[in-house]
Amino acid sequence: xxxxxxxxxxxxxxxxxxxxxxxxxxxxxxxxxxxxxxxxxxxxxxxxxxxxxxxxxxxxxxxxxxxxxxxxxxxxxxxxxxxxxxxxxxxxxxxxxxxxxxxxxxxxxxxxxxxxxxxxxxxxxxxxxxxxxxxxxxxxxxxxxxxxxxxxxxxxxxxxxxxxxxxxxxxxxxxxxxxxxxxxxxxxxxxxxxxxxxxxxxxxxxxxxxxxxxxxxxxxxxxxxxxxxxx
Ligand code: 4EZ
Numbered sequence: 282x283x284x285x286x287x288x289x290x291x292x293x294x295x296x297x298x299x300x301x302x303x304x305x306x307x308x309x310x311x312x313x314x315x316x317x318x319x320x321x322x323x324x325x326x327x328x329x330x331x332x333x334x335x336x337x338x339x340x341x342x343x344x345x346x347x348x349x350x351x352x353x354x355x356x357x358x359x360x361x362x363x364x365x366x367x368x369x370x371x372x373x374x375x376x377x378x379x380x381x382x383x384x385x386x387x388x389x390x391x392x393x394x395x396x397x398x399x400x401x402x403x404x405x406x407x408x409x410x411x412x413x414x415x416x417x418x419x420x421x422x423x424x425x426x427x428x429x430x431x432x433x434x435x436x437x438x439x440x441x442x443x444x445x446x447x448x449x450x451x452x453x454x455x456x457x458x459x460x461x462x463x464x465x466x467x468x469x470x471x472x473x474x475x476x477x478x479x480x481x482x483x484x485x486x487x488x489x490x491x492x493x494x495x496x497x498x499x500x501x502x503x504x505x506x507x508x509x510x511x512x
Pocket of ligand 1: 290332333358359360432433434435452453454455477478479480481484488
């Protein structure tokens with residue numbers, strides 16, 4: 282019997298999920314609250330990690346090792362790099378990289394450390410489920426690289442650099458951490474984001490204005506996927 286982890290970074294990113302769970306049991310572990318419950322008869326564990334790579338690594342690890350989840354879905358918001366992405370649009374990662382990882386002084390490419398990989402791919406089966414949901418609901422869904430780093434990007438030059446260096450379409454602060462943990466532990470994972478801003482001068486303002494609405498777009502889509510995952 283499978284158990285699905287659904288993770289966000291901020292309370293706003295998981296609130297629309299919690300609102301639809303049944304038989305919820307709260308449990309505090311490793312200084313974080315985990316919500317164990319059911320969605321349409323399927324067992325899920327929901328948690329927000331707090332912002333950034335370190336907290337996201339901790340939460341993803343706990344969801345797998347402590348709560349025994351055997352798939353992990355991330356739901357949240359992101360800054361757009363691609364100009365095909367507007368506020369509220371959905372993007373799924375085919376791969377994730379760390380844009381702030383830099384040992385280029387030793388001749389390595391950006392985002393690479395020995396025994397790691399620049400871009401970690403997400404589970405193909407989960408991506409296909411997402412495409413089926415998008416098709417059925419008539420929703421636009423972009424697939425591309427998502428770049429992760431411990432920075433809220435609100436700078437057109439930095440955004441451009443990340444886009445060119447990693448061929449990335451969107452950026453955020455947790456996805457690659459989930460990718461590192463799940464690929465190391467052989468757990469299928471999936472990263473979905475709805476755009477909240479364009480990572481440029483207006484990013485802070487747009488983020489505050491669209492966090493809630495975009496987080497809900499992402500969360501609603503994730504629950505459609507949960508409904509379709511074979512147990
Ligand atoms: C991080 N998340 C933002 C957290 C911002 C403010 C209190 C997503 C995100 C993002 N990350 C949305 N837009 C972003 C941007 N422009 N740069 C980085 O995952 C917390």
